[in-house]
Amino acid sequence: xxxxxxxxxxxxxxxxxxxxxxxxxxxxxxxxxxxxxxxxxxxxxxxxxxxxxxxxxxxxxxxxxxxxxxxxxxxxxxxxxxxxxxxxxxxxxxxxxxxxxxxxxxxxxxxxxxxxxxxxxxxxxxxxxxxxxxxxxxxxxxxxxxxxxxxxxxxxxxxxxxxxxxxxxxxxxxxxxxxxxxxxxxxxxxxxxxxxxxxxxxxxxxxxxxxxxxxxxxxxxxxxxxxxxxxxxxxxxxxxxxxxxxxxxxxxxxxxxxxxxxxxxxxxxxxxxxxxxxxxxxxxxxxxxxxxxxxxxxxxxxxxxxxxxxxxxxxxxxxxxxxxxxxxxxxxxxxxxxxxxxxxxxxxxxxxxxxxxxxxxxxxxxxxxxxxxxxxxxxxxxxxxxxxxxxxxxxxxxxxxxxxxxxxxxxxxxxxxxxxxxxxxxxx
Amino acid sequence: xxxxxxxxxxxxxxxxxxxxxxxxxxxxxxxxxxxxxxxxxxxxxxxxxxxxxxxxxxxxxxxxxxxxxxxxxxxxxxxxxxxxxxxxxxxxxxxxxxxxxxxxxxxxxxxxxxxxxxxxxxxxxxxxxxxxxxxxxxxxxxxxxxxxxxxxxxxxxxxxxxxxxxxxxxxxxxxxxxxxxxxxxxxxxxxxxxxxxxxxxxxxxxxxxxxxxxxxxxxxxxxxxxxxxxxxxxxxxxxxxxxxxxxx
Numbered sequence: 001x002x003x004x005x006x007x008x009x010x011x012x013x014x015x016x017x018x019x020x021x022x023x024x025x026x027x028x029x030x031x032x033x034x035x036x037x038x039x040x041x042x043x044x045x046x047x048x049x050x051x052x053x054x055x056x057x058x059x060x061x062x063x064x065x066x067x068x069x070x071x072x073x074x075x076x077x078x079x080x081x082x083x084x085x086x087x088x089x090x091x092x093x094x095x096x097x098x099x100x101x102x103x104x105x106x107x108x109x110x111x112x113x114x115x116x117x118x119x120x121x122x123x124x125x126x127x128x129x130x131x132x133x134x135x136x137x138x139x140x141x142x143x144x145x146x147x148x149x150x151x152x153x154x155x156x157x158x159x160x161x162x163x164x165x166x167x168x169x170x171x172x173x174x175x176x177x178x179x180x181x182x183x184x185x186x187x188x189x190x191x192x193x194x195x196x197x198x199x200x201x202x203x204x205x206x207x208x209x210x211x212x213x214x215x216x217x218x219x220x221x222x223x224x225x226x227x228x229x230x231x232x233x234x235x236x237x238x239x240x241x242x243x244x245x246x247x248x249x250x251x252x253x254x255x256x257x258x259x260x261x262x263x264x265x266x267x268x269x270x271x272x273x274x275x276x277x278x279x280x281x282x283x284x285x286x287x288x289x290x291x292x293x294x295x296x297x298x299x300x301x302x303x304x305x306x307x308x309x310x311x312x313x314x315x316x317x318x319x320x321x322x323x324x325x326x327x328x329x330x331x332x333x334x335x336x337x338x339x340x341x342x343x344x345x346x347x348x349x350x351x352x353x354x355x356x357x358x359x360x361x362x363x364x365x366x367x368x369x370x371x372x373x374x375x376x377x378x379x380x381x382x383x384x385x386x387x388x389x390x391x392x393x394x395x396x397x398x399x400x401x402x403x404x405x406x407x408x409x410x411x412x413x414x415x416x417x418x419x420x421x422x423x424x425x426x427x428x
Numbered sequence: 429x430x431x432x433x434x435x436x437x438x439x440x441x442x443x444x445x446x447x448x449x450x451x452x453x454x455x456x457x458x459x460x461x462x463x464x465x466x467x468x469x470x471x472x473x474x475x476x477x478x479x480x481x482x483x484x485x486x487x488x489x490x491x492x493x494x495x496x497x498x499x500x501x502x503x504x505x506x507x508x509x510x511x512x513x514x515x516x517x518x519x520x521x522x523x524x525x526x527x528x529x530x531x532x533x534x535x536x537x538x539x540x541x542x543x544x545x546x547x548x549x550x551x552x553x554x555x556x557x558x559x560x561x562x563x564x565x566x567x568x569x570x571x572x573x574x575x576x577x578x579x580x581x582x583x584x585x586x587x588x589x590x591x592x593x594x595x596x597x598x599x600x601x602x603x604x605x606x607x608x609x610x611x612x613x614x615x616x617x618x619x620x621x622x623x624x625x626x627x628x629x630x631x632x633x634x635x636x637x638x639x640x641x642x643x644x645x646x647x648x649x650x651x652x653x654x655x656x657x658x659x660x661x662x663x664x665x666x667x668x669x670x671x672x673x674x675x676x
Contacts, residue, residue: 231532231533234532234553234554235461235464235532235553237553237554238461238464238532238553238554238555239461239463239464239467239554240554241554241555241556242464242467242468242471242554242556242557243463243467245467245471245556245557245558245625246467246470246471246557248620248621248622248671249471249474249619249620253620253668255668255669258620258667258668258669258671259668259669261622262622262623262624262670262671265622265624265625266624268554269624269628272554307631307634308634310605310643310646311631311638311643314640314642314643314646341634345634345638349638
């Protein structure tokens with residue numbers, strides 16, 4: 001995964017590099033061509049001017065020869081000679097390379113030459129001019145260096161610019177992403193996206209707003225449905241329970257019939273419990289509890305332990321408690337009570353007769369330990385209705401309630417298995 | 429007066445009116461769910477209670493203006509309004525009727541709000557009829573005998589305020605649970621009460637989560653033993669193997 005910026009910049013820079021790379025030979029040929037045509041012109045001017053001047057002097061043949069000889073000896077880059085026999089009397093333009101003769105160290109110079117036939121005093125002469133021209137290697141090197149320099153400036157500039165622009169340009173997008181990350185369906189709050197003048201982002205925000213609005217509405221109605229359904233179920237359950245109570249009073253009841261009624265009572269209690277727990281979960285989800293109360297955790301834990309005392313005794317369980325005083329937290333006392341009761345009851349329920357249960361409370365956490373043989377599957381543990389033990393009367397919602405209450409109050413729940421002990425801990 | 433009201437009223441009212449009118453306690457059941465109201469009335473009628481019905485808020489308002497009740501059972505969710513309104517009216521009319529809210533809502537706010545408005549007790553649906561009866565019994569005792577509230581059951585004397593029990597003039601020391609249990613039995617005389625009902629009464633909401641209700645057996649056994657040791661008759665009978673009944 002790479003950020004968008006580098007995904008755009010890399011191919012862009014590659015393209016620039018290729019274009020600039022191709023431009024080096026092109027520049028060379030263009031510049032070389034200009035050089036050559038300029039020098040050709042220059043050579044021609046020299047030839048014409050020299051011819052004109054020599055003719056204007058109207059020297060005698062002798063003096064002319066002496067002058068030409070002098071000319072040739074002091075003007076090494078030009079040469080005037082009588083046309084040799086067999087010369088086709090044609091002008092020619094060419095480039096030669098020869099070593100420098102006068103400067104150390106010896107380097108090779110490149111010359112642009114013009115060999116032209118001129119008429120002095122009516123006789124044909126071959127006039128050769130050689131003008132120094134920049135060597136190709138040097139031209140290419142200079143152009144490449146310049147190109148490289150500009151490429152560097154381009155890269156640096158592009159990077160700085162694109163970074164700066166992208167920070168400004170993508171700001172509304174990042175804002176949207178941050179808001180989406182922080183969005184919690186449970187909080188039932190609509191997101192207000194930042195206003196932006198970029199069409200694409202505006203469209204994105206509008207679509208997201210619509211989507212979220214719909215989701216929140218669906219979620220809310222689903223929640224309300226759960227709550228209403230559980231609520232409506234209470235009444236038929238109440239009727240069933242009461243009718244059974246009345247049936248129980250029938251004087252003609254046999255022992256078997258009584259047992260049947262008790263069994264029905266039990267099943268009914270279980271459905272009532274599941275229903276109540278679902279209702280509780282729905283209410284927590286719907287944020288129907290005040291979680292800004294000051295609660296004294298140590299008092300609540302001690303109270304719960306006291307309530308559980310007889311159930312502990314009945315199973316001959318030993319309870320070790322290590323409770324720090326004055327653990328003051330913010331939350332909902334009724335929910336916290338349910339949370340502690342559920343934790344303790346869980347430990348009691350899954351302990352064997354004679355086991356030991358340990359409760360530790362300090363300023364940062366509450367932990368309940370109970371003996372066990374194998375670790376529980378963490379993935380299944382906190383899932384609603386996933387029962388890990390087959391012969392239990394549990395509603396399958398106990399741990400889900402613990403989690404929801406903890407989450408609601410901003411706490412976290414953890415489970416681990418250590419030294420043959422199940423340890424459930426709540427971190428405040 | 430509405431349709432469902434009359435036959436029931438006749439059944440429970442007329443037959444008893446002649447004989448024990450003064451002795452009977454009047455209960456108003458404000459509940460829109462006919463079957464629930466009928467069940468409550470059936471259960472209560474076997475004891476010294478006389479039940480009347482009001483399935484709507486309007487009916488209830490009419491009734492409380494005309495009559496005085498020993499106890500009003502009030503459902504909050506009525507078809508024509510919130511039952512809590514009635515509490516306000518009772519308060520405004522300075523009526524002393526005891527009120528037990530019976531609601532499908534377990535919401536704490538409702539509970540606290542209801543009790544603040546003057547309700548005496550709050551019971552969440554679904555509940556056992558024996559639980560309701562025990563609460564009605566305590567409420568009426570509380571309302572009627574403020575200063576010296578002593579229940580006499582042959583040789584047993586129970587002081588509801590001090591929570592003392594005296595058998596044959598000798599004090600019997602009971603734990604809180606045992607006292608609770610005794611009051612539950614006294615409020616449900618001659619009724620069969622199952623073990624699970626007692627478990628729910630004794631441990632409240634957490635009974636839901638307990639797999640094993642054997643602790644009830646221990647409490648009942650202790651209570652029986654303490655009463656008998658003090659010389660009381662054995663009123664608590666075991667029926668059908670696991671149920672109990674206070675026979676008098």
